[in-house]
Amino acid sequence: MTRFDAYHRPINYLRISVTDRCNLRCIYCMPPEGVPSRAHDEILRYEEIEIIARAAAGLGIHKVRLTGGEPLARLGIADLVRALARIPGIDDLSMTTNGVLLARYADELVAAGLQRVNVSLDTLRPARFAAITRRGRLADVLLGIEAARRAGLEPIKINTVVIRGINDDEVIDLARKTMDDGWNLRFIEWMPERTLALEGVDWCEQTVAASEVRAQIEAALGTLEPAKLSAGAGPARYYRLPGAKGTIGFITPISEHFCGECNRLRLTADGQLRLCLLSDQEIDLRTPLRQGASVEQISALLLEAIARKPQRHHLDERQDVEKRTMAQIGG
Ligand code: SAM
Ligand code: SF4
Numbered sequence: 357m358t359r360f361d362a363y364h365r366p367i368n369y370l371r372i373s374v375t376d377r378c379n380l381r382c383i384y385c386m387p388p389e390g391v392p393s394r395a396h397d398e399i400l401r402y403e404e405i406e407i408i409a410r411a412a413a414g415l416g417i418h419k420v421r422l423t424g425g426e427p428l429a430r431l432g433i434a435d436l437v438r439a440l441a442r443i444p445g446i447d448d449l450s451m452t453t454n455g456v457l458l459a460r461y462a463d464e465l466v467a468a469g470l471q472r473v474n475v476s477l478d479t480l481r482p483a484r485f486a487a488i489t490r491r492g493r494l495a496d497v498l499l500g501i502e503a504a505r506r507a508g509l510e511p512i513k514i515n516t517v518v519i520r521g522i523n524d525d526e527v528i529d530l531a532r533k534t535m536d537d538g539w540n541l542r543f544i545e546w547m548p549e550r551t552l553a554l555e556g557v558d559w560c561e562q563t564v565a566a567s568e569v570r571a572q573i574e575a576a577l578g579t580l581e582p583a584k585l586s587a588g589a590g591p592a593r594y595y596r597l598p599g600a601k602g603t604i605g606f607i608t609p610i611s612e613h614f615c616g617e618c619n620r621l622r623l624t625a626d627g628q629l630r631l632c633l634l635s636d637q638e639i640d641l642r643t644p645l646r647q648g649a650s651v652e653q654i655s656a657l658l659l660e661a662i663a664r665k666p667q668r669h670h671l672d673e674r675q676d677v678e679k680r681t682m683a684q685i686g687g
Contacts, residue, residue: 357415357416358416359415359416359659359662360662361662361663361665362663362665362667363616363665363667365616365617365618365619365665366416366619367415367416367417367619367620367621367662367665368416368417368418368419368619369417369419369420369421369619369620369621370408370409370412370417370419370420370421370620370621370622370623371420371421371423371620371621371622371623371686372405372408372409372420372421372422372423372622372623372686373423373424373425373622373623373624373625373684373685373686374405374422374423374424374425374427374430374433374436374625375399375424375425375426375427375429375430375625376391376394376424376425376624376625376626376683376684377390377391377393377424377425377426377429377430378390378424378425378426378429378454378683379426379429379454379456379457379491379492380426380454380456380489380490380491380492381489381490381491382454382478382488382489382490383487383488383489383490383522384488384517384519384522384546385682385683386683388490391425391683391684394625394626398626398642399625399626400623400625400626400627400642400645402432402435402436402439404627404642404645404646405436405440405623406436406439406440406443407645407649407651407654408623408641408645408654408658409440409443409446410443410651411651411652411654411655411658412621412658413443413444413445413446414445414651414655415655415658415659415662416445417445417446417621417658418445418446418447418448419446419447419448419450420440420446420448420449420450421449421450421451421452422436422437422440422449422450422451422452423451423452423686423687424452424625424683424686425625425683425684425686426453426454426456426457427451427452427453428451428453428456428457428458428460428461429457433461433465434461434464434465434467434468435468437449437451437465437468437469437470438468438469440469441468441469441470442469448471448472449469449470449471450470450471450472450473450474451465451470451472451473451474452473452474452475452476452515452686452687453473453474453475453476453500454475454476454489454492454497455473455475455476455477455496455497455500455501455504456492456493456496456497456500457496457500458473458475458497458499458500458501458503458504459496459499459500459502459503462500462503462504462506462507462509463503463507465507465509466507466508466509470509471509472509472510472511472512472513473504473509473512473513474512474513474514474515475497475500475501475504475512475513475514475515476514476515476516476517477497477501477514477515477516478516478517478518478519478522478523479494479523479526480494480526480529480530480533481494481526482494482495484523484526485497488522488523501514511540511585512539512540513540513541513542513585513605514533514539514540514541514542515542515544515607516530516541516542516543516544517544517545517546518543518544518545518546518564518569519546519562519563519564520561520562520563520564521562522562524564524569527543527569527572527573528572528573528576528577530543531573531576531577531597531604532577533602534596534597534600534601534602534603534604535577535597535599535600535601535602537602538600538601538602539602540585540602540603540605541602541603541604541605542592542604542605542606542607543566543569543604543605543606543607544607544609545563545564545565545566545607545608545609545610545611546562546563546564546610547609547610547634547682548562548563563610565608565610565611566606566607566608566611566612567611569606570595570606573597573604577597578597578598579598580595580596580597580604581595581596581598582594582595582596583595583596583603585603585605591607591614591617591618592605592606592607593605593606593608609633609634609669613668613669615632615667615668615669616668618632618665621658621661621662621665622685622686623641624638624684624685624686625684626642627640627641627642627643627645628640628641628642629641629657629658629661630685631661631664631665631666632665632666632669633669633685633687634669635666635669637664637666639657639660639661639664641654641657644657
């Protein structure tokens, strides 16, 4: 039975960060040296994640997404997928990945029960890709997307964070991919993190509103018509260019927050339940789990989290999230 929070929002979605480590160092997400490594025993074991997912499913949470850090960088990730796919009540199991290792794992993930992937990709230019990610190869991600498509992990959504002076000049080239290659693309407004201020860049002025991206696309490629995605629409608003097979979505945490429709809880890799991406309130699940808590006791903590979920974030009032970077929460 679906549970509702204090603001009448159905809470049916759990995002699970399985690691805060990553094989890339995107300039807007991680410091060049990566995040300080947590001791191995601080990170939830797969059996512990499974208990939390069982408790969540019992409360009507039927959508689960694995994220990170980079989920494919955690050893044996397909084993976790297999365990989660078997939980009664979870009918939508997906992953957000940078795609670098996707070509290697796509078939194994499908066999384990993964249904869909979102791949993060901010540029179509190899040199720029290397600069943004500080170490990645664009070709690996493109191969990963192709492998995911062949394996049936669809619809694949491509997530692009737009940052002024970094990749805002590529919006039209990226939008063309919805026509030429049927991509389902989502432009995400960058949520500035002061701790990661880009060198030589005024973070207040680097965000690009979705309305600006949309205007650029329409001026070059035609009017966007409202569209629907067959699965996993999330907080994006979707459109289609004339004649395009793929869609263009906009995710607007800054210019038009979608807190009124927020349906999710987030679990960090070290076992803290976050009530909102952009608020530091957390409920510790790791300690009770390691003291032997049952699925029922974890359910009670999930219910507490649902009851305490804040109404909205306050990023527009320059409230900072200080405790963790995006890579530690999972985006
Ligand atoms: N490593 C995986 C990936 O890159 O897809 C999963 C984790 S990553 C933190 C999840 C998403 O958060 C990515 O699409 C990334 O672009 C996005 N992200 C990271 N930092 C962000 C920020 N400051 N503002 C907006 N999106 C951000
Ligand atoms: Fe890693 Fe994803 Fe953050 Fe890039 S956005 S550094 S791939 S966690």
